[in-house]
Amino acid sequence: MRRTDAIIEALAGRRDAGSASRSSTVPEPGAVPPGASGVSGVSEIGRLKAGDAEAASQEGEEADPAVRLLRALVADVDEQASERAADPSGDALPGTLSPGPGPGPGSGSRRRGPRTIVALGVVGAVLASTGVAAAGGGLIHGSASPPSAAGAGKAQKTAPEGEATAAAVRERLPEQSSAPSAQSAPSGPAGPSTPVRRRAEPAKEPGTRPGHEEIERLKRRLERRLPPESRPRVPGGQSRHGVSPKSAGPGDDDVRRRLEELRKRAQNRPGKYRHP
Amino acid sequence: MLRTATADESDLKDLTTLAVQGDPGAIEELIGEVRPMVVRYCRARLGRISGQYHIADDVAQEVCIAVLSALPRYRDMGRPFASFVFGIAAHKIADALRSAVRAAVPTEDLPDGPDDRPGPEETVVRYIEAQRARDLLTRLPDHQRELVLLRVVAGLSAEETGNVLGMSAGAVRVAQHRALARLRTMAREESIA
Numbered sequence: 001m002r003r004t005d006a007i008i009e010a011l012a013g014r015r016d017a018g019s020a021s022r023s024s025t026v027p028e029p030g031a032v033p034p035g036a037s038g039v040s041g042v043s044e045i046g047r048l049k050a051g052d053a054e055a056a057s058q059e060g061e062e063a064d065p066a067v068r069l070l071r072a073l074v075a076d077v078d079e080q081a082s083e084r085a086a087d088p089s090g091d092a093l094p095g096t097l098s099p100g101p102g103p104g105p106g107s108g109s110r111r112r113g114p115r116t117i118v119a120l121g122v123v124g125a126v127l128a129s130t131g132v133a134a135a136g137g138g139l140i141h142g143s144a145s146p147p148s149a150a151g152a153g154k155a156q157k158t159a160p161e162g163e164a165t166a167a168a169v170r171e172r173l174p175e176q177s178s179a180p181s182a183q184s185a186p187s188g189p190a191g192p193s194t195p196v197r198r199r200a201e202p203a204k205e206p207g208t209r210p211g212h213e214e215i216e217r218l219k220r221r222l223e224r225r226l227p228p229e230s231r232p233r234v235p236g237g238q239s240r241h242g243v244s245p246k247s248a249g250p251g252d253d254d255v256r257r258r259l260e261e262l263r264k265r266a267q268n269r270p271g272k273y274r275h276p
Numbered sequence: 277m278l279r280t281a282t283a284d285e286s287d288l289k290d291l292t293t294l295a296v297q298g299d300p301g302a303i304e305e306l307i308g309e310v311r312p313m314v315v316r317y318c319r320a321r322l323g324r325i326s327g328q329y330h331i332a333d334d335v336a337q338e339v340c341i342a343v344l345s346a347l348p349r350y351r352d353m354g355r356p357f358a359s360f361v362f363g364i365a366a367h368k369i370a371d372a373l374r375s376a377v378r379a380a381v382p383t384e385d386l387p388d389g390p391d392d393r394p395g396p397e398e399t400v401v402r403y404i405e406a407q408r409a410r411d412l413l414t415r416l417p418d419h420q421r422e423l424v425l426l427r428v429v430a431g432l433s434a435e436e437t438g439n440v441l442g443m444s445a446g447a448v449r450v451a452q453h454r455a456l457a458r459l460r461t462m463a464r465e466e467s468i469a
Contacts, residue, residue, distance in 0.1 A: 001447055001450065004449075004452060004456050005449050008428055012427060017444065057451075065460060065467060066412075069408055069463060072406045074316075077320050078316065169374075235423075
């Protein structure tokens, strides 16, 4: 048991040279177990000095597989601890990132995948909103809302969708402006009539629905800008703004005055949008 | 030499007293003293995952944080401070073994300078032998395994180990002798096999 204690003390004490362990290389005063005969504690301790313990452990290691394995274990757990202790950068404590090459993705600062995806999603959404806004003259809404992290993949899709929407708006705008609107609502503000118009529109692909709404919105604004003569006429002779071109009578001057007013209003509107 | 161990213990006791009172320098020094032991112990208990000690080191970090948090409530009951630390470590390791999550391996960039570490063959041999040691230790009874780890890997004295495990120093020495003998027998049987 004394020898075992010496071996274990040597295994534990060997690290004192390269680590901050407090282990002593000399057995404690109570090292001699009770009942030991013939050997005093002082002489035993005197024999088992650090160098003797070292020699004893080395000798034991050659013959003792358990000691050899324990020494390997100690060396293995000490491997990176001693490297850290020798690190001049000041981070001498083990427990930080391993310097050795390792497979797989890293954590903390090395894990950039999800952040990269989120960043790309946000950037894509911003660019999409900027592109669509530029294409639509600032008239398209709803594309600038930032996507959530969970929808980062969808955000990347909104960029091409936004561009397609802008292109569709540009293409459809001249077509829609000349076609008579058979589904136009009776006169009134655009707000309440908007939901009616939306419901009347045929269902299209989900990706084009926002574009279709944008088209309708642009169409209404364009019609407001156009002079009263070029506005599409609805059946019944009523224009969207409730002005009947067939109204005659003593109010001809009134009608003309009203038309002039409308014309001036329409002429002022493009200026309003050009110079917000 | 005898006084060295006693002087170390009394120094640590004074350090603990100051740290409990909130002295920042004493706290730092105290953690610096116990942390290497805790790291080695956690590494020996938990082993490598995917070739790295990152989980063991994380657990060691958690132990140090828990010790730091519990310092204000620590009361000297006549037992060494190491007993308090390794009592916390045992719980944290048990939690880690229960969860047994295989996390990703954190890595740094490859260094650009010369590699002074042992060569690959030596590293592999040491790694294999260390793993064999762990395997043999798992086949020991729990108290013998803990005793060997605390004595050999963590470097605690027989008294400190006894305080952690609730044994006397003499009982620790008897138990360590039996544990080593058992390890020897198992290692030889494996070699023969």
